[in-house]
Amino acid sequence: MTGFRVLKGGILSLLQDTGRLRYQHLGVTRGGPLDAKSASWANRLLDNDPDAALIEVTAGGLELESRTQIMVAVTGGDLNLTLNGEPQPPWRSFWVRQGDRLKFGTPRYGFRAYLAVSMGFQTQPVLASRATVQRDQLGGLDGNGGALKAGDELPCGHLPEEPISREIPMQYLPEISQDIVLNLIPGYQQQDFSKEAWQTLWHSTYSLSQNSNRMGARLEGPAIVTPNKSFLSEGVSYGAVQVPANGQPIIMLEDRQTLGGYPKLGNILPLDGFRLAQCMPGAKIRFKPMSLAEGQQQMRRYLRFFGL
Template sequence: MSQSATGFQVIRKGFFSLVQDAGRFGYEHLGVTNGGPMDAMAASWANRLLDNSSDASLIEVTAGGLELEVRTQTMIAVTGGDLNLTVNGEPQAPWRSFWVSTGDRLRFGTPRLGFRAYLGVQGGFQVPEVLGSMATVKRDKLGGVCGRGEALQDGDFLASGILPEEGIARQIPERFMPDYSGPLTLHIIPGYQQHAFSKSTWQQLMQQPFELDTRSDRMGARLSGSPLQSPTLGMYSEPLSYAAVQVPADGQPIIMLNDRQTLGGYPKLGNILPLDCFALAQRQPGTKIRFAPIGLMTAQQQMRRYLRFFGL
């Protein structure tokens, strides 16, 4: 780090914090997955509060503990889960932007509501692009501060710009703030293998509750409950899409997420509405999960509204 560099110094890395942008696309044929923010809606709000481009890089803070020292003056925004953020010891509410200057200390505590917070900075963090993206994917060893897929470490420096004067602080209207509390219903679009599962299996899926398992991560959300009957299809491995619901031999569904492998051979019930996956990213292990059906056209309409709203 040069003496003139401006940005943020990592004092404590916390539980698990990653640099993310909108994701890495166009390389799945090479076995490279997308990455990107688990709660893409919260990340989009952080960039909107700062008038950043939709693919500006930010930090995804999982479960808190991250502490940063400001080495610049700029506007930042914090959205997503309430991880008890303090600035110089003073509590700061999420879902708004505010001014920080040299010497300020930002610290994320343990989650109060939600599980992942997003810290954006005016103009985005300046880290190297790898295959056209700054998104950190540990499994692929791509992206992040040094470009090798590592989570933030003590002593890392995240370069960012400097603003000559304080900007206008903004706050997201309350009607747009998501509710991260309580159980969650995931809407599923049945896929082309739906008829390989019995009628009784589909009834069980829609009627019984599951729990979000502690083994869940950025690759996939693992659910636990009464096992579903997984068909024996003798499948070859095939491409895996975001939000696909696999049912392995143990009958416990796995929802494939941002850092999923690009190929898989387990039978698939269908795909979850991506908006529900964003909400799933904010649930802690032990959360009660239920499934409900949704038609393809209805799901497409909801996703179009989201994409248009954020100009994606």
């Protein structure tokens, strides 16, 4: 078998592709990389299909040994990656030979890195996707939603000769910060929230909670007054900002439940959700309003650029 052997699984290392589409009506969430833009860049560096499977490395600790020779690309946060002990900065591709060892340390900046290989990792799709969703026990190496662990063998291709290495031009590198402003597009329930609630949101700074995960980013800060009424459960979209009874906002992410009945302020711009994915617990988060038209324009530009 050609590919990579997992020596250490790290904090949380998951195989991901662009996600499991067209199954939410069955209660199956999409999954996929939390920082989809960084994942798209990793595949772009290698001329991969945009849906090629790669590894999302959260907070570091992943160690791999190569059983093949192939080009790899690393994007996202700088998790102190080394190749045979030599530092490897992110946002570039490089050649890996049989016996080489890749090791992710603790973050220098950012929180998640993306490791792609030429042609993608060749695992078996489940419901037309390789995306790992632990909550649904779907995808990943064995199809049951497990994180990578020591002893796993990750199948991938083999290149007969070394291609030219690439790196992302400076002007395309995203700003990775632990103090961010999220653009919020108010939703159809906006009138159910009081003027006081909206003032609290726009003028407060929130901290990213330790209890955040791939389902949702939980925020801690001044409580937002919730509407004095009940809401029917409905489909929950990516980036929806729910406000439960305690007034602490939750931003719904890739592994969110497909239905929910909490009141929602609206949705953050997905591009800002990718920036949120690089935030560590304790990061400072604020909100500002954005129009639907502006949000659509930015997303069209992004999707067109990566051929998504």
